[in-house]
Amino acid sequence: xxxxxxxxxxxxxxxxxxxxxxxxxxxxxxxxxxxxxxxxxxxxxxxxxxxxxxxxxxxxxxxxxxxxxxxxxxxxxxxxxxxxxxxxxxxxxxxxxxxxxxxxxxxxxxxxxxxxxxxxxxxxxxxxxxxxxxxxxxxxxxxxxxxxxxxxxxx
Amino acid sequence: xxxxxxxxxxxxxxxxxxxxxxxxxxxxxxxxxxxxxxxxxxxxxxxxxxxxxxxxxxxxxxxxxxxxxxxxxxxxxxxxxxxxxxxxxxxxxxxxxxxxxxxxxxxxxxxxxxxxxxxxxxxxxxxxxxxxxxxxxxxxxxxxxxxxxxxxxxxxxxxxxxxxxxxxxxxxxxxxxxxxxxxxxxxxxxxxxxxxxxxxxxxxxxxxxxxxxxxxxxxxxxxxxxxxxxxxxxxxxxxxxxxxxxxxxxxxxxxxxxxxxxxxxxxxxxxxxxxxxxxxxxxxxxx
Ligand SMILES: Cc1cc2nc3c(=O)[nH]c(=O)nc-3n(C[C@H](O)[C@H](O)[C@H](O)COP(=O)(O)OP(=O)(O)OC[C@H]3O[C@@H](n4cnc5c(N)ncnc54)[C@H](O)[C@@H]3O)c2cc1C
Ligand code: FES
Ligand code: FES
Numbered sequence: 001x002x003x004x005x006x007x008x009x010x011x012x013x014x015x016x017x018x019x020x021x022x023x024x025x026x027x028x029x030x031x032x033x034x035x036x037x038x039x040x041x042x043x044x045x046x047x048x049x050x051x052x053x054x055x056x057x058x059x060x061x062x063x064x065x066x067x068x069x070x071x072x073x074x075x076x077x078x079x080x081x082x083x084x085x086x087x088x089x090x091x092x093x094x095x096x097x098x099x100x101x102x103x104x105x106x107x108x109x110x111x112x113x114x115x116x117x118x119x120x121x122x123x124x125x126x127x128x129x130x131x132x133x134x135x136x137x138x139x140x141x142x143x144x145x146x147x148x149x150x151x152x153x154x155x
Numbered sequence: 156x157x158x159x160x161x162x163x164x165x166x167x168x169x170x171x172x173x174x175x176x177x178x179x180x181x182x183x184x185x186x187x188x189x190x191x192x193x194x195x196x197x198x199x200x201x202x203x204x205x206x207x208x209x210x211x212x213x214x215x216x217x218x219x220x221x222x223x224x225x226x227x228x229x230x231x232x233x234x235x236x237x238x239x240x241x242x243x244x245x246x247x248x249x250x251x252x253x254x255x256x257x258x259x260x261x262x263x264x265x266x267x268x269x270x271x272x273x274x275x276x277x278x279x280x281x282x283x284x285x286x287x288x289x290x291x292x293x294x295x296x297x298x299x300x301x302x303x304x305x306x307x308x309x310x311x312x313x314x315x316x317x318x319x320x321x322x323x324x325x326x327x328x329x330x331x332x333x334x335x336x337x338x339x340x341x342x343x344x345x346x347x348x349x350x351x352x353x354x355x356x357x358x359x360x361x362x363x364x365x366x367x368x369x370x371x372x373x374x375x376x377x378x379x380x381x382x383x384x385x386x387x388x389x390x391x392x393x394x395x396x397x398x399x400x401x402x403x404x405x406x407x408x409x410x411x412x413x414x415x416x417x418x419x420x421x422x423x424x425x426x427x428x429x430x431x432x433x434x435x436x437x438x439x440x441x442x
Contacts, residue, residue, distance in 0.1 A: 017159035018181075018197055020188065040189050041249060042342055053225070053251040059188040060252065061181060063199040066161055110247070128341030129246025 004065045007031075007075025017063030021055075022046045024062050025072060033073035033102040037131065044130030047103035048072050054110040056129070073102035076109060084151035085109070085143070094143035096134035103130050108144045116155035117148055158196035165205035168314060169284035171198055176311035182221055183252035185245070186261045206256075206316050209233070216323035217280065220256035220315045227255060232323060236331035236350055237271045243335045244268070246342045256315045262301045264375060265416075267335060270350035270368040272297045272318070273378045275326050280317040281309065294319060301375050329354045329364065330442035332433045336425060338416070346417035347371045349429045353437040360390040365437055369426050372411040379408060386434070398434040402427055 003012045006029060015024045025031045025048070034057050037045035041059040048057045049071040050064075076082050085105055088094070095101050104127060111118055111126035118126065123144050124137075132140060148155070160178060162168035172178060178196035181187050187197075200206065206221035209230045216232050224241045227233060228250075244250060244258070244267050258268045259279060278294045285291055297318075300308050309315075320326060332351035337343030348370035354363045365386050368378035382401050389397055411422035436442045 016157065017161065017199055018157060041185060041245075044246070044248060047248055050251075054248045055251055056248045059185055061184045061188060061197075061199065063159060063161055063181070063197070064184060064201050064252075066199075066202065107247070125341075126247060129248045 002062050002066050004067060005069040007071055013062060015062045017061055019062045020058055021048070021060040021062050021065055021070070022057040025057060025070075031072050031074050035099055035102060037099065042129075042131070043100075044103040044107060044127075045100055047106045047130065049076075049106055049110060052110070052113060054107055054129075071106075073105055076106065081109060081112070081151060081154050084154060085147045088143040088147040088150065089140070092139050092143035092146060094135055094139040100130060100132040100134075104132065104140055108147065111144070112148055112151070112155040116152075118144070120145065157194070160196070160198040162198065162200065162203055165203050165282070165316065166284070166290065168198060168200055168203050169282060169290060169312070170288075172314055173284040173286075173312045180260075180314060182254040182257045183223060183249075185249050185253045186257060186263075200314070211323070214322050214324065216320040218255060218318040218320070220280075220317055221254060224250035224253050224255070232327075234271075234275065234320065234323065234326045234331070236274065236326075236329075236333060236352060237268060237320075239331065239333035240267045240271045240335070240348070240350065243337075249342070255318050259297060259301065259318065260307060260309075260315060262303070262305050262307055262375075264304060264373060265345045265348075265371045266376075267345055267348055267370065269297070269301070269376045270348055270370045270378075271333065273368040273376045274350050274352050274366040275320050275323075278319040278321065279315045280319055281313045282316045283310070283312040283314070292316075298376070298378065304374055326352065330437070332367075332436065332442055334429050344416060345371050347411070347422045347426050349426060349433065351433040351437070351442075353442055355440060360440070361388050362386055362390065362394060362437060363388070365434075367430065367433060369409060369430075371417075372409045372422055372426055377409060379405070382408075386437075390438070394438045398431075398438060401434065402431050405430055 035045040037043035039058050041056045046058040107127045160171045178198040179194040207219045209218045258266045277297045282292050329352040335348040336346045351367040353365045356363045411419045
């Protein structure tokens, strides 16, 4: 049994410690926002926030979130910050197939929450662990830059 | 059934390891989870507070074995050479989970923090609990602790509790050089890497201390103090001559291999080019 806070609610998982957080989120809690791309920590499609920090849930053992706060895109989508990012991603064409988008969004939140006015280099660094096969990245960088301007005060 | 443990204190962790020495420590899990390392038991150490602190003890810096890269990068006492390597490990998400001790204990020839640690004569602090409950510690040099690919000189029941940089102030006073060559900027396991340190006395053009180490060109990191020795106390033409001969010696010593990331030929040539660049800059005082 592992207990943690999931999108603001106290939960208990019946999973064992060595289970992948990604599997627990998707199978036990039916949260399918986090995606499995590589399953090896390289693509960021499975990214979630743990105590506010970006983590790849495919290589996070469930044991390592005991007592911590996990936020997936489902929980994040209820926030004002998300709404700004969603609009900017849409307006800038930063979403095509959408597979990378939940992870990209969590990476953007992780960046903006610690650095509300990043320069382009900092944006690139922040999403450097998130792969996108569709957009060529520039649209995503534009979207995050725009969100940082238009969401001023939110982060 | 795989046994799993979640200790909340260091003494609890050491007691578990004493009673169940087959338990494999898991810190960030960024190597364990990818390699899907099989074990009868796992002990998750990321909630043990005593191994998450970095502090000075006398002249030595003790870096907490459980502290993640992201936090280590904020520690003011950690030398820039080590930070340069940590900044290039993987990606932000991995740096939020991975640890320095995990990088050492994974004992990969491509571990990016290892060349800096070898240059700094870093050690690990190993702790274990005796039958009577007392805790014993020993220090081991990283270059002796790692004995081969994925091989460590670690005894049953032992846990790495800190990584030690002896005489850290001295190290921080040296000029540093770091180069990682990978397929892309982020999230690339090194094709090769190189770390160097150099010190010249105030107002003296001679090299007082010089150290360098190579990653991914052998079974473990390659550092040759006897080659470094040949350069000490020299300047000008004598230094340049010695430097040429050191590069020549290293071309015999480095024995890289072909693998999916690179070829032996590329690794060797680029490593030697980087060494020449480092030795040149160290000699000119332009590091
Ligand atoms: C996508 C990806 C990219 C990566 N890129 C890089 C890179 O660029 N450079 C690089 O060097 N590495 C890279 N790595 C490897 C890895 O992230 C690092 O080696 C990291 O430092 C491991 O730390 P950890 O805490 O996650 O180790 P874990 O996976 O928890 O443990 C690794 C090993 O060390 C042992 N161990 C851990 N802590 C202790 C302890 N305190 N005492 C005794 N044994 C212990 C474990 O039993 C295990 O055998 C990458 C990994 C991934 C998934
Ligand atoms: S699925 Fe987790 S990083 Fe790719
Ligand atoms: S939009 Fe398709 S992977 Fe990014």
